[in-house]
Amino acid sequence: MDEEALKLRALDLGFDTVGVCDAKPAPHHDFYKRWLARGHHGTMDYLESHLPLKEHPENLLPGVRSVIAVTLNYNQPNPPQPGRPRIARYALGRDYHKVLRGKLKALSRWIEEAHPGAQCRPCVDSAPIFERDYANLAGLGWFGKNTMLIDSHRGSWFFIGVLLTTVPFEADAPAVGGCGTCTRCIEACPTGAIVFEDGRWQIDARRCVSYLTIEHRGEIHTDTHGWTFGCDVCQEVCPFNQPRESQPLRAAMTREPDFQPRHSWPSLAEVAELDEGKWEELTQGSAIRRTRLDGMRRNARVNVRQEKA
Ligand code: B12
């Protein structure tokens, strides 16, 4: 099938970039294993139980030949509002799992119509696959010291989705690039979560504000530096995310209507005491649900305490 047609279809569906790589074994599975062995995943036990499945996309779709990787920009202005919850940009609008999955399903249908008998499997975030690695192999970006996948022209404010398919498409070349001598994210990270070990910069999730406010259960004993859900500091400071005249796509705003903010949140003091009904209303169809009501209340309490200190 014509790769050109596939890519045009993906762009038509609203994705910002698309690339293809062969369905080969995960290139950095051993590094990931050592990252887990160091305990950097904290209590994200699902990452450990996914370990064997992550070795090869064949484990997710028998007969898979190609991995189609896509990106979708979620960037939008997000100035801090004193006294209100500080929510990372990726979670301001509709849950990205739903948005990307819907578009990837439409792409699957298109492939399956052209190739009767073909099989496809969309993966967004929660499937056991190294999304950044396959997106890198498909030419969509390289690894920054903050571990984000960075597109030299656009920056890193994008989600990644992958579509596994039994149809063989011609592969693109992997993306190349690098941070050079820059260390801005490492200096700016409020909790020192970007650490150099095992020959690479990586995140010790146990210190990362994003992990603490979203994935961690139980009390938070450290400062979350004003963040109530997620954290964007290591992207906000990255030079690849600063607007630049010679790079018109860099730091561009999202074109996805579903990512527009859905609600205006009540004050931190109110969020700290939020009831079930209001929580349901505020988080319907939103990725914020991941932290659960008790997590969001806890995060707001931490913010209130820190504002007073
Ligand atoms: C677990 C997880 C987290 C954890 C851990 C983050 C981390 N950096 O590992 C926590 C909760 C902290 C987190 C936070 C965030 N996350 Co997150 N997360 C994931 C998830 C589910 C798995 C990531 C993973 O495998 N980590 C394990 C470690 C070992 O990965 P790593 O350090 O990046 O190492 C890889 C590379 O360095 C490479 N590598 C290793 N050795 C070598 C050697 C060479 C030479 C090279 C070139 C490469 C290489 O291979 C390694 C394995 O993949 C992915 C979705 C998915 N299924 O992939 C989303 C994902 C990475 N997250 C995403 C986002 C948006 C975020 C946040 C921005 C959300 C927020 N605002 O709060 C933050 C950013 C924090 C940060 N700086 O990473 C996006 C990233 C998009 C992008 N442009 O990169 C993803 C891809 C989800 C998606 N579908 O869009 N996340």
Ligand code: SF4
């Ligand atoms: S998301 Fe925040 S806490 Fe986590 S590594 Fe980036 S700057 Fe540090």
Ligand code: SF4
């Ligand atoms: S801030 Fe600098 S070091 Fe960090 S990811 Fe961006 S370019 Fe790389």
